[in-house]
Amino acid sequence: MILFTxxxxxxxxxxxxxxxxxxxxxxxxxxxSQDAIKVPQAVTYTFLVATLTIRVVFCNQRLADQxxxxxxxxxxxxxPAAAFTIYAWDSExxxxxxxxxxxxxxAIQVQGRIDGFDNERIQAAFLPLTDxxxxxxxxxxxxxxxxxxxxxxSIHQRSYPFRTxxxxxxxxxNLVFAHGAAVGLKDAGVLIAGPSGSGKSTxxxxxxxxxxxxxxxxxxxxxxxxxxxxxYQSAKLRREQFDRFPTLRAHVVxxxxxxxxxLLFLDEIAPGQVTSGLPLRAFLVPRVTGERDTSIHxxxxxxxxxSLAPSSLFLIPVEQQIAFRKLAxxxxxxxSFEIRLGTDLDQIPEQIHSFITGSLx
Amino acid sequence: xxxxxxxxxxxxxxxxxxxxEAVIINLGTGAYYSLNNxxxxxxxxxxxxxxxxxxxxxLLNRYEVSEPLATRHIEHFLAVLQDEALIVNLDNDTSNLPxxxxxxxxxxxxxxxxxMKYTDMQELILLDPIHDVDxxxxxxxxxx
Numbered sequence: 001m002i003l004f005t006x007x008x009x010x011x012x013x014x015x016x017x018x019x020x021x022x023x024x025x026x027x028x029x030x031x032x033s034q035d036a037i038k039v040p041q042a043v044t045y046t047f048l049v050a051t052l053t054i055r056v057v058f059c060n061q062r063l064a065d066q067x068x069x070x071x072x073x074x075x076x077x078x079x080p081a082a083a084f085t086i087y088a089w090d091s092e093x094x095x096x097x098x099x100x101x102x103x104x105x106x107a108i109q110v111q112g113r114i115d116g117f118d119n120e121r122i123q124a125a126f127l128p129l130t131d132x133x134x135x136x137x138x139x140x141x142x143x144x145x146x147x148x149x150x151x152x153x154s155i156h157q158r159s160y161p162f163r164t165x166x167x168x169x170x171x172x173x174n175l176v177f178a179h180g181a182a183v184g185l186k187d188a189g190v191l192i193a194g195p196s197g198s199g200k201s202t203x204x205x206x207x208x209x210x211x212x213x214x215x216x217x218x219x220x221x222x223x224x225x226x227x228x229x230x231x232y233q234s235a236k237l238r239r240e241q242f243d244r245f246p247t248l249r250a251h252v253v254x255x256x257x258x259x260x261x262x263l264l265f266l267d268e269i270a271p272g273q274v275t276s277g278l279p280l281r282a283f284l285v286p287r288v289t290g291e292r293d294t295s296i297h298x299x300x301x302x303x304x305x306x307s308l309a310p311s312s313l314f315l316i317p318v319e320q321q322i323a324f325r326k327l328a329x330x331x332x333x334x335x336s337f338e339i340r341l342g343t344d345l346d347q348i349p350e351q352i353h354s355f356i357t358g359s360l361x
Numbered sequence: 362x363x364x365x366x367x368x369x370x371x372x373x374x375x376x377x378x379x380x381x382e383a384v385i386i387n388l389g390t391g392a393y394y395s396l397n398n399x400x401x402x403x404x405x406x407x408x409x410x411x412x413x414x415x416x417x418x419x420l421l422n423r424y425e426v427s428e429p430l431a432t433r434h435i436e437h438f439l440a441v442l443q444d445e446a447l448i449v450n451l452d453n454d455t456s457n458l459p460x461x462x463x464x465x466x467x468x469x470x471x472x473x474x475x476x477m478k479y480t481d482m483q484e485l486i487l488l489d490p491i492h493d494v495d496x497x498x499x500x501x502x503x504x505x
Contacts, residue, residue, distance in 0.1 A: 101498025110391075133499075195481065302382035302395065310386055310393045310482045320388050321372055328377035328384075 020102050020116035022124070026137050026144070028099045033087040033144050036094035046082065047074040049166060050175050050221045050229035050277065055082035056162065059089035063150040067161040069253075069265050070234040073274050084169050086143040086162055090150040098133075098146065111317040123168055125317045129156045134164045138172055155259040159234040160219065164316050166231065167221075175221040175229065176326040177318055179311040182215035182228040182278060183207045183352060188360040189215060189228050189278025190352060192286055192339065193304055195311035199286035199341045203348050205235060205245055210349035213275045214266060222280065222330050229277040236261040244345060281360040283308065283331065284339040284352075291340070294347040296355045299338040301331045366451040367439065368410050374447050378405055385447060391483035392445065399424065400474035403438065407448060413439065424471040438474040445478065 041060040045068055046053060053076070058064040067088060068075075091098065107115040112126035117135070124135035131152070136143040143165035147153060167177040180193040181204035194200045204217035215230040222228055238261050242249050251269050252262045267274050283304040284296065309327050313320045337355075341348065369376065376385035383401040385394040396404055402423060403416050413435060420431040442448045 098497065098499055103498065105498070300382060301379040302384055305377065305379055305384040306393070306395060306479070309384065310391075310479070313386065313388070314391060314482050320386075321375055324375040324377070324386065328379065331379060 022117050022119065022122040023137070025099070025102055025117075025124075026122050026135055029135055029144050029146070030087075030137075030142065032096050032098065033089055033146070036089035036091075036096040037087055045071075046076050046079060047071050048076045048276070049074055049231065050170060050173075050223060050227075052083045052170070052173060053080050054084045054086065054166065054169075056086045056088055059094050060150075062093070063088060063090055063147075063153075066150060066153045066158055070159055070161055070232040072265075073230075073233045073267055074276060082141075084141045084143065084166075086145055086165055088145040088147075088162070090147045092149040092151075111314070113317045123317075125164055127157070127164055130154050132157060134162075134168075136165055136168050138169070141169070143169060152257065155236065155256055155261060155263050158253075159236050159263055160232055163219065163231070167316050167318055170221050171319060171322065171326075174326075175223050176323050176330070177312060177316060178220050178222050178228075178308060178327065178330075179218065179315055180220055180228075180283075180308060181217045182220050182230065182280070183212045183349075184215070184278045184281070185211075185213065185353070185356050185361070187279060188281040188356045189213075190282045190284050190337075190356065190360075191220065191222075191228050191280055191308075191334075192284045193308035194286050195307070198307070199288045201235065201237075202241065202244065202345075203284075203286055203339065203341060203352075205237075205241075205248070206345040206348040207352065208248075208266065208270050208273065211353060212273075212349050213278060214270065214273045215275055215278055217266075220277075222326075224330075226280040226330055226334055227277055228280045230275065233266045233274045235264045235266055237264065238262075280330075280334055281356070282335050282337055284337050287338055287340050289340045289342060292342050292344050294342040294344070294351045295340050296351055297338050297340065299336050301336045303338065304336040305331050366410055366412060367407055367416070367448055368451060369408055370446055370449045376404060376408065376447075387446060389446070391480070393479050393482060394445070394447070395477045395479075397472060397475045397477075399472050400438065400476060403435075403474055407442075420471070423469060425468045426471040430471075434473045438476070441476050445476070 037057055037059045042057055043061050043064045044057045046055045103114050108126060112128050114124050117124035121139050122137055126133055131148040133146045145162055145165060180191040181200045182189050182191050183204055184190050192200045192203050201217045215228055217235045219231045220228045248264060251264045256263055285299055285303050285307045309324055313323055373389045374387050376383055378401050381398050381401050383396040383404040406419055416435045417431050420426055
């Protein structure tokens, strides 16, 4: 039995102290998941994420239809033993209720972390920008993902399903989440590392239709080899970005809830181009220049770290100290470059292709 | 005070030195930082636990700088780091600190230690997914 101490902060100078049994709470939520997810409605998908088999059992097809398209390039049809199992359900359609919260409202921290649920065995968080809740038991390799209503699932959840659970669990298998876009050739990939608005997604989308393989426009898991494993084949475009990529307008997923970004799935745009991962041979820090031409130049590993680490660490509630150290190890291993992005988008894949064949292979 | 131990404000603060340039993140605030070469050198000593006087000695050993100037810059540098909650100053805890830094044969021209601050991540971590909690303590998503 694992007991964790949580401080419940109340108004006034005195705090009252109580203890949270995180494992007991996991067991309560697990029992609810098993009540919610029953045959014949339950559906199971198996995904190969970074060589690891992840099975997701959904309460019904409707939820699966929302949460699987971004991962469907990783679906495997055979049925190997799962290294990690996620149970996913919504409370409305399954008419199941969650247990009383064992935390106070102010125990919920930035990124949805919950005081008392951040330890060796159990982690839990509310998922930012969604009504989702995720909790994992690392010992049993089980994750639980609950949403309130499958019909109101946000673009965010459809774009990056189970991002927190997968990232937590992957970290325990020496894979670190990185906020970056990965493209490349079979034997050499590059990771364009940067926060939203840095030009990263534009660079990746500019590579659609080129000779380059496409791993991800936003998220990867990095392993020691070093290798960039893809997670999601989704892309989110701000409405104004369609001016630069007008042909993508036809591929916007219909019936989207209101959002400032539009969701697309890349296997519908360039089916043969999406791949599950590439050997990582270079980091590219994007810099929008306003000039016409694109070019690639050496830069310092500190510049890569500045571009990569903060947004990787703050996007999801990962174990930040460990993730930071792992990212630094990766950055030390892999050469660092800056890609100066020009306005002529066709040059971006051309320059990356020349750079890979000329400098990395 | 000059013999009190100076350490990184761990675990809230993480830092790594790459290519002689420190990259530091305050996980609590979302602010992140870089240090120039001399600042990064000092940071490597702060990582191990050091004292104000050892940091002054580090500058004197490595750079062409007078003691009064080095002292002034160290005081300013430590004040900036402390304002950003990147370090803690532990009085009377100088046990197990490393020895004074080695003297380098050839001294470099002095550049004052300088901290650059970036705050563009703060919006991201302050995204508030929680509007309210229901009667059982479960949060609602904020309706925009």
